[in-house]
Amino acid sequence: MRAVKKSRKLDKVCYEIRGPALARARQMEDDGQRIIKLNIGNLAVFGFDPPEELVHDVIHNLPQAAGYIDSKGLFSARKAVMHYSQQKGIKGVGVEDIYIGNGVSELILLSMNALLDNGDEVLVPAPDYPLWTAAVSLSGGTARHYLCDEANGWLPDLDDIRAKITDTTRAIVVINPNNPTGALYPDETLLGILQIAREHQLIVYADEIYDKMLYDGHRHTSLASLADDVFCITFNGLSKNYRACGYRSGWMILSGDRRHAQDYIDGLNIVASMRLCANVPSQHAIQTALGGYQSIDELIAPNGRLTRQRDLAWERLTAIPGVSCVKPQGTLYLFPRLDPKLYPIADDQVFITELLEEERVLLVQGTGFNWHTPDHLRVVFLPHLDELEEALDRIERFFAGYRKR
Ligand code: PLP
Numbered sequence: 561m562r563a564v565k566k567s568r569k570l571d572k573v574c575y576e577i578r579g580p581a582l583a584r585a586r587q588m589e590d591d592g593q594r595i596i597k598l599n600i601g602n603l604a605v606f607g608f609d610p611p612e613e614l615v616h617d618v619i620h621n622l623p624q625a626a627g628y629i630d631s632k633g634l635f636s637a638r639k640a641v642m643h644y645s646q647q648k649g650i651k652g653v654g655v656e657d658i659y660i661g662n663g664v665s666e667l668i669l670l671s672m673n674a675l676l677d678n679g680d681e682v683l684v685p686a687p688d689y690p691l692w693t694a695a696v697s698l699s700g701g702t703a704r705h706y707l708c709d710e711a712n713g714w715l716p717d718l719d720d721i722r723a724k725i726t727d728t729t730r731a732i733v734v735i736n737p738n739n740p741t742g743a744l745y746p747d748e749t750l751l752g753i754l755q756i757a758r759e760h761q762l763i764v765y766a767d768e769i770y771d772k773m774l775y776d777g778h779r780h781t782s783l784a785s786l787a788d789d790v791f792c793i794t795f796n797g798l799s800k801n802y803r804a805c806g807y808r809s810g811w812m813i814l815s816g817d818r819r820h821a822q823d824y825i826d827g828l829n830i831v832a833s834m835r836l837c838a839n840v841p842s843q844h845a846i847q848t849a850l851g852g853y854q855s856i857d858e859l860i861a862p863n864g865r866l867t868r869q870r871d872l873a874w875e876r877l878t879a880i881p882g883v884s885c886v887k888p889q890g891t892l893y894l895f896p897r898l899d900p901k902l903y904p905i906a907d908d909q910v911f912i913t914e915l916l917e918e919e920r921v922l923l924v925q926g927t928g929f930n931w932h933t934p935d936h937l938r939v940v941f942l943p944h945l946d947e948l949e950e951a952l953d954r955i956e957r958f959f960a961g962y963r964k965r
Pocket of ligand 1: 601662663664665666689735739767769796797798799805808809810
């Protein structure tokens, strides 16, 4: 019988956050081993509960949430997102400019599906949240990776962005605050990116899902708030700021000059309609989430749980010989560098698998974030301090053994 093959569209698609190492970790768990999983930003499983009133809203509205609704989402939820975009200084956004999706993930796929023809290029950061690269490839496009410069706090290298623009470049993706580096971009960098977009008529996709998860008193500027004349699509959702990844609820906001974009917007509407609508019960939580008291502020305060965990993980990792790490200003990730002289890693997937098998800690290798050399890892700092200490002890021990090889 003929072998059943996956689509060739998937040839360039990879999503290592849930890659082979996770499958191995699950096997080990089935064998009764306890694995400390620092591989995924899934807040709820580490005891970061969503705000109680969100849960109540979903439960309370469940009986009314059984039917399909408008493909773009509940009016009340989109109105709340509209007010949120006003607060963030994004001008000229109406309810019709807002789309609710099954998480930002679905909207990333939907927005790339509606945009790209075979051969179109999209500028995507390296390192990136790999769904962006995967979504571009799956939609027939080519991701051209622009460098974020570790020596400059992981800020995007504007010269590199310029150098990678071709006749077929359609858009640029900006992830700020950044996953996996934790970098937060200053206005100057955002303005530089907007200027490039303006000159080359690129759409800007601004993934701002961590915009409230900031440390040391930092404040976030929405890229779209800095220009009225550039077509921007801004992404955000309930997963991170509201610790509700499993609710699968996110949104995207169209702003800026849309006069020449009607055809693309029609395309977005077609693709949004094809999936009928996003999960309805969780949309009832959006209005409550965005208004009033923001409980995440407690977690990111100087003595808050997330801040303390970030500090511990950063201090412990950077104390290991040959490990350096730009201190994250936001998110829940660290992206340390392992000096190749001390850690001559040929294949970082093998490296993290060995770490998993020897010490039962699961990380994701840097190349899984489209980083070009096998010398980085991503560490999630979500466990409570005692479990985090244990994970760091194990990592430190594995690294010491590796240096002696
Ligand atoms: N964008 C970034 C930068 C992320 O880190 C993630 C998830 O980790 C997503 C998007 C996907 O979020 P959602 O749960 O809303 O699909």
